[in-house]
Amino acid sequence: MIWAPSSAQTTSGESDLDYDFGDRAAELRGRLRQLIADEIPPGYLGAFTDDPADLEVAQRFCHRLADEGLLTVAWPKEYGGAGGSVWEQTVVREEMWAHHEPRGAQYMGLNWVGPAIMAFGTDEQKQRFLPPIAAGDVIWCQGFSEPDAGSDLASLTTRAEPDGDGWRITGQKIWTSYAEMAQWCVLAARVGTATAKKHEGITMFLVPMDREGISVRPIRSMLGRHHLNECFFDDVWAGPDEVLGGVGNGWSVIRRALAHERVGIVRYARCDRLLSAFAEEEGVPELLRARWARALVDVRVARLLAYRAVREQEAGEPRDATASIARLAVTQCDQQVAEVLFQAQEDRSLEAGADAPVAGAVEDHWRYAQAATVASGTIEIQRMIVSRHLLGGRK
Amino acid sequence: MNPDLPSEAAEYGAGAARAFASLGGLDAARRAEVDPAERGRSVARALEALGADQLDPRADPDAAAAAGELCRAAGRVMLPYPVVPLLLRTGGAPLAVVGEGRLRVDHGDLFDEWRVATVDGRAQAAKPASSRLATKLGPFVVDLSPGGPQAEPAHRDVAFHLTLSAWLVLGVIERAVELAVEHVSGRVQFGQALSSFQAVQFQLADAAVGVEGLRELCRFTLWRLFADPERCQPDALAVRLHALETARTVLRTTQQLHGAAGLCDEYDISILCRHVQPCLRLPFGSERTALELAGAVERMGFDSLFPHGARSAVG
Ligand SMILES: Cc1cc2nc3c(=O)[nH]c(=O)nc-3n(C[C@H](O)[C@H](O)[C@H](O)COP(=O)(O)OP(=O)(O)OC[C@H]3O[C@@H](n4cnc5c(N)ncnc54)[C@H](O)[C@@H]3O)c2cc1C
DSSP, X not given: OXXXXXXXXXXXXSOSSBOOOOHHHHHHHHHHHHHHHHHSOTTOOOTTSSOHHHHHHHHXXXXXXXXXXXXXXXXXXXXXXXXXXXXXXXXXXHHHHXXXXXXXXXXXXXXXXXXXXXXXOOHHHHHHHHHHHHTTOOOEEEEOXXXXXXXXXXXXXXXXXXXXXXXXXXXXXXSOTTTTTOSEEEEEXXXXXXXXXXXXXEEEEEEETTSTTEEEEEOOOSSOTTSSEEEEEEEEEEOGGGEESXXXXXXXXXXXXXXXXXXXXXXXXXXXXXXXHHHHHHOOOGGGHHHHHHHHHHHHHHHHHHHHHHHHHHTTOOOHHHHHHHHHHHHHHHHHXXXXXXXXXXXXXXXXXXXXGGGGHHHHHHHHHHHHTTTTSOHHHHHHHHHHHHHGGGX | OBOSOOHHHHHHHHHHHHHXXXXXXXXXXXXXXXXXXXGGTHHHHHHHHTTGGGOOTTTOHHHHHHHHHHHHHHXXXXXXXXXXXXXXXXXXXXXXXOOSSOEEEETGGGOSOEEEEOTTOOEEEEEEOSOOOOOSSOTTEEEEEEEEEESSOOHHHHHHHHHHHHHHHHHHHHHHHHHHHHHHHHOEETTEEGGGSHHHHHXXXXXXXXXXXXXXXXXXXXXXXXXXXXXXXXXXXXXXXXXXXXXXXXXXXXXXXXXGGGGSTTSHHHHHHHHTHHHHHSSOOHHHHXXXXXXXXXXXXXXXXXXXXXXXXXX
């Protein structure tokens, strides 16, 4: 076979090997940056700081995005979204994460709770739950992990006992992000007795957090206030209309949720912005020039691996291994960049808040980066997925 | 936005892989080590049959992608031939990237006239001036002697050289991971295949992350060479740096997973690890490349979501 340049030029349609997101996405990025500049105070570090005003900023910002039609850019039109492409969705995720997620806890509702309800919900559930998410009115939390069910999530023991036409749920959840401020929870519980197949019987419930029998206790951590919580469910009622995706079908919902989460958090974008902001404000220390250059390359590689996973989504053939590879790269890049920036700050690394370098953003990033390789499935679990793919049937 | 290769380029690469397989795969490298003249015979003929001499990666993005795939296929068997220099000929003379001192070039003896350029684009003519090093790590490495400066700077050609040599390294490490997977799947210790040990699985997973990351970066960099030809030097240095660093970890891991066998020429991994060394060491290794990259970013910026380096690169 000989390379025949003339035949190559006849390629028609969308061009290959083109990393330009296109005019619409570029315009979207510009609009989002402008809105952030207008609405978000400089030095904003997200909704979960010690200052309650920061949470209000996030709530206001979500309403503003909803007014502009930008909150649900990637949702299908039939659910009130703009039907944007996966690349426009990527732009939204990048700009939000880069700027300390000014949507606060609502990104979860938008990224996966809403889409899971679209995929698994009844018509009535869609009508009831999707509009408030799209309007920026509601915070959801994710009640999956338990004290004895972390990586091995399928061994969860929270139980749902039949009671009349509904259920009574009892058990404990842990590490539940934003549970204290959430109005609703996607709760994984087990129906029936555990069988040899641990995935069977797991059922997903949509329950309001103010229902009788639910109590929440914040867990002090190196992350922001309100971030991690324990939730106790004591004989909590759930109606038949509050089951998502059918009794015993919870594992499919969980898989879908985790797949969304794995590509949904585009940590490379904040790394990118902080490297840029630090260099702009303080300059790159001579000692770190080479390491800084490496960090820029790592950020680029992480971004491209994330794009590969998005591309597979776009083509309708997402593979678990691709998403896991992206997550391995993105989360470790997050920690490496956090380290480079701390090396650059030297003894000022220990300072926090508005008076610290880059208004405390580097210190905040370092703390959260430590959680990157644990949250939504540890990197060890991602390595298991990747090696299973590599070894295929050989093992 | 579409990070996929043009299908023609992928097909061309697949054709190249078949051609190199019929040379015996890595056996071509083994034979060349015994009889270096073999390079100018069967290997040169195979490249000619592929029309590699008609393929100019600088012509257009499709040709560049085809060239990338050709280099990747060559890397998978560590083809004993200067494929990247061949693809970047000017007036018949292949291009090598050299350091400030010695003009040390892999397979330098295969052409009488060379064009050599430093990373900053200063070019000169050169011709072979020594016999082959004939060492374990540089079997075909030859020193050239300068033949007078050339007025035309070689910035763009150097960027292509750095990028295509990263594609070649991609082929090497991709194959290295496949070899390691085969080996640990077949080799039994403690009554079970090595692949059943999680420590082994995790090393393979990390190696795969390295390979996939370099693959995406290679593709992206080719696009940059056409999208922003004036400011692509940092991109080319970036992919070169990433290729060097990924190769170091992936080759170390995959050779280690072979145990003692990994050091023996009977095993393909050993040939890959030895024969790729000139590509990794010439003109210089990762530390200097990182410093060159830092300088280039400061001068020209670095394409990303937010501005880096030179102010002019804001975008
Ligand atoms: C910031 C943050 C936010 C979170 N938010 C939520 C939330 O909103 N809702 C929710 O439900 N959960 C949440 N989680 C929980 C998260 O999903 C779990 O922490 C995660 O799945 C790991 O479980 P674990 O912490 O129990 O660790 P464990 O499973 O106990 O693991 C401990 C260590 O052992 C390793 N390990 C475990 N099994 C294996 C194995 N088979 N082979 C090799 N190594 C293994 C792990 O990789 C890890 O390094 C959050 C966690 C964090 C850090």
